[in-house]
Amino acid sequence: MSDKKYALIIIDMQNDFVLPGSPACVAGAYTTIPCIKRLLGFFRTNRFPVFHVIREYRADGSDIEFTRLHGFLNNKQYVVPGTKGCDIVDGLSPVEGEYRIIKNRFSGFINTELDFMLRRIGATHLVICGTQYPNCVRATIFDAISYGYPVINITDATSAQTSQIADANIIDLKNIGVDCISLDEFLNLF
Amino acid sequence: MSDKKYALIIIDMQNDFVLPGSPACVAGAYTTIPCIKRLLGFFRTNRFPVFHVIREYRADGSDIEFTRLHGFLNNKQYVVPGTKGCDIVDGLSPVEGEYRIIKNRFSGFINTELDFMLRRIGATHLVICGTQYPNCVRATIFDAISYGYPVINITDATSAQTSQIADANIIDLKNIGVDCISLDEFLNLF
Numbered sequence: 001m002s003d004k005k006y007a008l009i010i011i012d013m014q015n016d017f018v019l020p021g022s023p024a025c026v027a028g029a030y031t032t033i034p035c036i037k038r039l040l041g042f043f044r045t046n047r048f049p050v051f052h053v054i055r056e057y058r059a060d061g062s063d064i065e066f067t068r069l070h071g072f073l074n075n076k077q078y079v080v081p082g083t084k085g086c087d088i089v090d091g092l093s094p095v096e097g098e099y100r101i102i103k104n105r106f107s108g109f110i111n112t113e114l115d116f117m118l119r120r121i122g123a124t125h126l127v128i129c130g131t132q133y134p135n136c137v138r139a140t141i142f143d144a145i146s147y148g149y150p151v152i153n154i155t156d157a158t159s160a161q162t163s164q165i166a167d168a169n170i171i172d173l174k175n176i177g178v179d180c181i182s183l184d185e186f187l188n189l190f
Numbered sequence: 191m192s193d194k195k196y197a198l199i200i201i202d203m204q205n206d207f208v209l210p211g212s213p214a215c216v217a218g219a220y221t222t223i224p225c226i227k228r229l230l231g232f233f234r235t236n237r238f239p240v241f242h243v244i245r246e247y248r249a250d251g252s253d254i255e256f257t258r259l260h261g262f263l264n265n266k267q268y269v270v271p272g273t274k275g276c277d278i279v280d281g282l283s284p285v286e287g288e289y290r291i292i293k294n295r296f297s298g299f300i301n302t303e304l305d306f307m308l309r310r311i312g313a314t315h316l317v318i319c320g321t322q323y324p325n326c327v328r329a330t331i332f333d334a335i336s337y338g339y340p341v342i343n344i345t346d347a348t349s350a351q352t353s354q355i356a357d358a359n360i361i362d363l364k365n366i367g368v369d370c371i372s373l374d375e376f377l378n379l380f
Binding site: 067106135139143145178 | 332
């Protein structure tokens with residue numbers, strides 16, 4: 001597998017999306033932390049590149065999707081820079097040499113430096129996990145395929161509000177050629 | 191509703207994706223033709239703008255997604271410019287004044303002039319239909335929301351390989367604020 005260069009992309013594992021009771025909690029996200037931690041450990045041990053792709057929204061709502069604006073301003077704010085809720089969850093914090101990419105749309109490729117940086121480091125294959133399946137994870141994976149990156153999605157390191165939603169998304173992802181496998185299956189490749 | 195300017199986006203209704211037995215046939219697409227035709231008639235009658243967003247792949251495979259390359263070169267080619275299969279299906283052909291946008295990725299916004307043109311004509315709301323739900327339709331809708339366009343998806347004018355796949359995608363689309371309604375419900379807005 002020496003001709004492949006894997007990069008890990010962990011999406012939106014921030015307190016406001018992950019912690020139970022948080023303002024924009026994705027029900028399945030909290031229980032994926034140990035699995036993502038193992039995956040991250042593997043990348044660190046092998047000195048493979050790691051990208052933490054996260055959301056930020058300005059407190060005045062000026063950069064949020066319009067479909068979320070009303071709720072954001074009236075009921076609850078989330079992932080506002082400088083708040084605790086915006087931080088990556090304990091256990092998955094970036095360490096020196098890992099990249100932090102801020103997006104404020106679904107896809108990590110929209111108006112970010114992600115593609116430039118992946119090209120610069122010569123990444124050939126992307127390993128993608130995080131939350132949540134139907135939105136940011138899927139949009140990022142579709143764009144990754146569009147830009148020419150083979151994608152491995154680690155299913156037990158990726159979450160949704162329900163297992164039905166996760167399963168339906170996995171079907172669609174497999175149908176466009178994404179390799180959706182468990183962490184153990186991934187680690188067995190090496 | 192006078193402050194709203196609707197544009198219709200019809201996706202990938204080409205012979206190779208739609209006709210039964212065609213090389214890349216989407217099972218549900220053929221039966222949506224009458225519904226899309228009615229929708230198109232409404233836009234023409236009202237002189238609202240229409241965009242026919244279609245796929246093209248060069249015959250040597252140089253621009254196709256890598257996940258589809260092997261099948262394209264070895265088993266079947268489809269939507270190759272100049273072939274009958276690449277044409278929009280009978281009954282939905284563009285007329286003068288309608289726009290034809292060629293994409294070769296899932297989203298109609300990737301490396302196309304679609305957003306520039308929508309801004310130029312002052313479109314405020316997009317009505318999106320065509321084939322197929324999990325891929326080009328959904329990727330285009332997610333990007334439309336990302337770029338700030340409210341989206342109405344006409345469910346009976348949009349298709350997938352199975353109704354289960356269509357239904358699962360509609361759930362995800364509604365969850366990000368897309369208005370998924372039938373043609374009759376849409377026409378009743380006016």
